[in-house]
Amino acid sequence: MSTDLPKILPLVPLYDKVLLPSIVTKIVLDGNEAKSLLRKLENNDHTFIFCTPYGKTDNDNNLGPGGNLCQIGCVANVLDVDTSISYNTVFLVQGVCRAQIQDIHGQDLNEDALFDSTVEPLWASMDDAEYGLWAKVIRQLCVDFIGKMQMIGVASSVLSPFQKRLNQLDDQQQTATTSSPPSMQLMDLAHFLLCMTEASFNEKWAVLILTDASGILHEIQTIVTRHMQVLHESKQMQQRSEEKLDRKRREFYLRQQLHVINPSGYTEKVSLSNLSVLSSLSPPSTAVALSKSSSHSEPSTNATTNNGVLRSPKQDEDDGCLFMPMHDDDDDLTGLKNQLNKACLPSHIQSTIKRDLQRLSKIPGSAPESVLIRTYLEWIADLPWKSPSSSSLSRPVVEISAAKQQLDADHFGLDQAKRRILEYLSVLKVKKDNAASPILCFVGPPGVGKTTLGISIAKALQRNFHRIALGGVRDEAEIRGHRRTYVGALPGLVINGLKKCGVNNPLFLLDEIDKLVQGTHQGDPAAALLEVLDPAQNNAFTDHFLNVPFDLSNVLFIATANSVDTIPGPLLDRMEIIQLDGYTVDEKMDIARSYLIPKQLQAHGFSSASTTKNSVDGVVITDDILFQLIENYTFESGVRSLDRIIAGVCRYKCREYADHLESNHHQHTSTTKYDPVVRCEDLAVILGMAIHGNESLADSVDTPGIVTGLAYSQSGCGGILPIEANQMPGHGRLKLTGSLGDVIKESAQIAVSWVKANAYALKLTTTQRQILLPDMDLHLHIPNGAVPKDGPSAGIAMAVCIISLLSGKAVPRTTAMTGEITLRGQVRPVGGIKEKVLSAHRAGVTKVILPAVNERDMVQDVPDKVKHALAVVYCRTMWEVLDAAFEEKLIQDSEAFHCQAGHSSRL
Numbered sequence: 001m002s003t004d005l006p007k008i009l010p011l012v013p014l015y016d017k018v019l020l021p022s023i024v025t026k027i028v029l030d031g032n033e034a035k036s037l038l039r040k041l042e043n044n045d046h047t048f049i050f051c052t053p054y055g056k057t058d059n060d061n062n063l064g065p066g067g068n069l070c071q072i073g074c075v076a077n078v079l080d081v082d083t084s085i086s087y088n089t090v091f092l093v094q095g096v097c098r099a100q101i102q103d104i105h106g107q108d109l110n111e112d113a114l115f116d117s118t119v120e121p122l123w124a125s126m127d128d129a130e131y132g133l134w135a136k137v138i139r140q141l142c143v144d145f146i147g148k149m150q151m152i153g154v155a156s157s158v159l160s161p162f163q164k165r166l167n168q169l170d171d172q173q174q175t176a177t178t179s180s181p182p183s184m185q186l187m188d189l190a191h192f193l194l195c196m197t198e199a200s201f202n203e204k205w206a207v208l209i210l211t212d213a214s215g216i217l218h219e220i221q222t223i224v225t226r227h228m229q230v231l232h233e234s235k236q237m238q239q240r241s242e243e244k245l246d247r248k249r250r251e252f253y254l255r256q257q258l259h260v261i262n263p264s265g266y267t268e269k270v271s272l273s274n275l276s277v278l279s280s281l282s283p284p285s286t287a288v289a290l291s292k293s294s295s296h297s298e299p300s301t302n303a304t305t306n307n308g309v310l311r312s313p314k315q316d317e318d319d320g321c322l323f324m325p326m327h328d329d330d331d332d333l334t335g336l337k338n339q340l341n342k343a344c345l346p347s348h349i350q351s352t353i354k355r356d357l358q359r360l361s362k363i364p365g366s367a368p369e370s371v372l373i374r375t376y377l378e379w380i381a382d383l384p385w386k387s388p389s390s391s392s393l394s395r396p397v398v399e400i401s402a403a404k405q406q407l408d409a410d411h412f413g414l415d416q417a418k419r420r421i422l423e424y425l426s427v428l429k430v431k432k433d434n435a436a437s438p439i440l441c442f443v444g445p446p447g448v449g450k451t452t453l454g455i456s457i458a459k460a461l462q463r464n465f466h467r468i469a470l471g472g473v474r475d476e477a478e479i480r481g482h483r484r485t486y487v488g489a490l491p492g493l494v495i496n497g498l499k500k501c502g503v504n505n506p507l508f509l510l511d512e513i514d515k516l517v518q519g520t521h522q523g524d525p526a527a528a529l530l531e532v533l534d535p536a537q538n539n540a541f542t543d544h545f546l547n548v549p550f551d552l553s554n555v556l557f558i559a560t561a562n563s564v565d566t567i568p569g570p571l572l573d574r575m576e577i578i579q580l581d582g583y584t585v586d587e588k589m590d591i592a593r594s595y596l597i598p599k600q601l602q603a604h605g606f607s608s609a610s611t612t613k614n615s616v617d618g619v620v621i622t623d624d625i626l627f628q629l630i631e632n633y634t635f636e637s638g639v640r641s642l643d644r645i646i647a648g649v650c651r652y653k654c655r656e657y658a659d660h661l662e663s664n665h666h667q668h669t670s671t672t673k674y675d676p677v678v679r680c681e682d683l684a685v686i687l688g689m690a691i692h693g694n695e696s697l698a699d700s701v702d703t704p705g706i707v708t709g710l711a712y713s714q715s716g717c718g719g720i721l722p723i724e725a726n727q728m729p730g731h732g733r734l735k736l737t738g739s740l741g742d743v744i745k746e747s748a749q750i751a752v753s754w755v756k757a758n759a760y761a762l763k764l765t766t767t768q769r770q771i772l773l774p775d776m777d778l779h780l781h782i783p784n785g786a787v788p789k790d791g792p793s794a795g796i797a798m799a800v801c802i803i804s805l806l807s808g809k810a811v812p813r814t815t816a817m818t819g820e821i822t823l824r825g826q827v828r829p830v831g832g833i834k835e836k837v838l839s840a841h842r843a844g845v846t847k848v849i850l851p852a853v854n855e856r857d858m859v860q861d862v863p864d865k866v867k868h869a870l871a872v873v874y875c876r877t878m879w880e881v882l883d884a885a886f887e888e889k890l891i892q893d894s895e896a897f898h899c900q901a902g903h904s905s906r907l
């Protein structure tokens, strides 16, 4: 065979493996290399190739670019070629003998990806004495190796080819009849042994480049022995840690049994030596033996389960112990089972949880799925399936008088809201059931006490309070949780809240329900809330993460919103709206006097009792100062900014008082005097220049083309909306600016159309047929351009503004108006009247023009003091609006227009 080997062979560099003689392996080549080798094999009259490793090693006998190609490789015979895999070709080859490269025939790489090489075979030989010695060594090594492999549980099918080779060697030694010399057989077996260990690329490379037979076998012996040693040590380490774990488990198991026999602490008295004696017994028999021998145990009331764990029947009944700790459970699993037993799970989910526990006990603790199941079960165990005080004590008796006291103690005014809340609580008290009561929703501008009302109700009902912020929630999964298949899945806000509260009957405040984001591709959070809020469905609310129903019917839900407009319809349908309006100046003064100032004084270390003018160490904020704070430093419907400003004043006074105390302390005499009274001139120092003091409309100049409108923002605040109009040469176009939405733009177009249609009646044109502004552009602008504006309520103000511009007559700036205009000049009602009127009053408006239908809102909602301070004109048509706005009859014969509310009155 040796002489038959061809000299010139295709050179195949091996990048990740080393081929040794007699070893069969697969070589995967792609693209040009594969094509090139196939072509060469076709052209040659043999199937031999030369494989040599290519890579970085410390060996100095390398060739090729960078010296990375090993000079000594292995001649191989191609046994099979598999071209069925696209892009790759697999060559099944068997190593024949070592060979050394004599020459490499360079080929153009573009044409042919593989080189040819002239090689000289290297046949390692040994004499009989050497052979006899090495045959014994290698044989023993093989036997040891097979023994080790069997010990660590390697399947016999894996070891059988190896065993076969070993037997062949034995046979050959006995019969001495074989085709290849015995030394070669021995070398082949040694190579095979090396490949059976986890020898590295470099280790195999080191064996390949050796040419002397004894050297090769010696190197292989060293490598294999080293690997077996490592295997042995790791096995020993594993055994040691398993033994340790077993001991711990057994100890724990015995302690558990002792605890069952005598829960009153007998275990504490059992010494460790006792435990070690007990641990020699098998667990079940130990349990029985202990139950009989212990004088503390009560054998008559105990029962042995099929696991051998003793349970008191009463205990089973009381704590619903369903998940028995098993003797092979680890500490964590037993702890988890105990937690689940304490959680009193409802019967319909017990089977699901049992299944998960079984799965958990079968999976190794380090497996990722184990972590997932454990997290899930921990969540289940932490949830308040049954309130600790459930049944008789679950629902504290609602004292309506106490609830009223609580509401009054926390909030000034809000009479209507308080009345409705007390009615609601009365129904709860009488009916003893949340289920049928509607969900209350407090709607109003920021800072009017919606959230704090929720807290007061929780206090009155003695329930835990939890706030769920819904502002910006865009994903259904935030409400209902993620399915467990997602990485990092967790339950939603509702289940999370219940876990935090620890009881199943808390009060949940769904804050900012109007700020839910809808229409995203992540599902509809509002739809998920429907199930939560619907009393008919929420007794079986299923969070995606839990995947088992949870009864929410004991939870009391209260929602808050700034505006009902953006609350999704179906949600709105399930709620009862309680409107909280903005406060008047007087109301704010009262709130500040009775609630905010005492609260801030207390928060800053001043006793609230010391707020009298005679007090030495308090802070005195007189009504004058309070009025200035409200008028000049805040501009809001609620009292949140006022609260902040009062805190600022208190801080300042606190600093003054601290300085005063310090200087007295150093000088031991009372030289500096602390003045508790906040003075007018102090305000500029404490809070800076007044923000709104100079902005009164009363000081503004009346100008044609500027009109005061009234606005109501999304956040529920009212405000002044100045509207400006101007004209310039052009083509009769209308230009609108000021971040206007579609609805307000349409309103402007209607206003312009109405003015154009009635231009002759309005004396803006001289003939009926004359076109208004044929060569002029009209520009309407609503300042504060960064703030988006929308809605139809500026309709009449825009129409008046255009008429004012074109007629040259100014409307007093202290006259404000709001109302929707129709194309035929009707004035339709609008929302937010109370906030608009209050803000108009704050801004110095003296006359308000409103739609006639809104008279009801004005009478019901606006405080008398404000009503009396304002001249209010209710209008049905634009003609009435114009009369009120211009304070003169703009059109002498306007009565005719009033009657017909049309543009053809002159006809």
Ligand SMILES: Nc1ncnc2c1ncn2[C@@H]1O[C@H](COP(=O)(O)OP(=O)(O)OP(=O)(O)O)[C@@H](O)[C@H]1O
Pocket (backbone or CB within 6 Å): 410, 411, 412, 413, 414, 444, 445, 446, 447, 448, 449, 450, 451, 452, 453, 560, 561, 562, 591, 595, 596, 638, 639, 640, 643
């Ligand atoms: N009628 C009131 N009496 C006493 N304090 C009040 C009253 N109204 C509001 N407050 C106080 O105003 C502050 C703000 O109230 P709260 O946070 O409840 O406002 P909110 O209406 O929930 O606002 P938002 O819509 O911004 O959440 C609280 O400190 C609250 O005590």
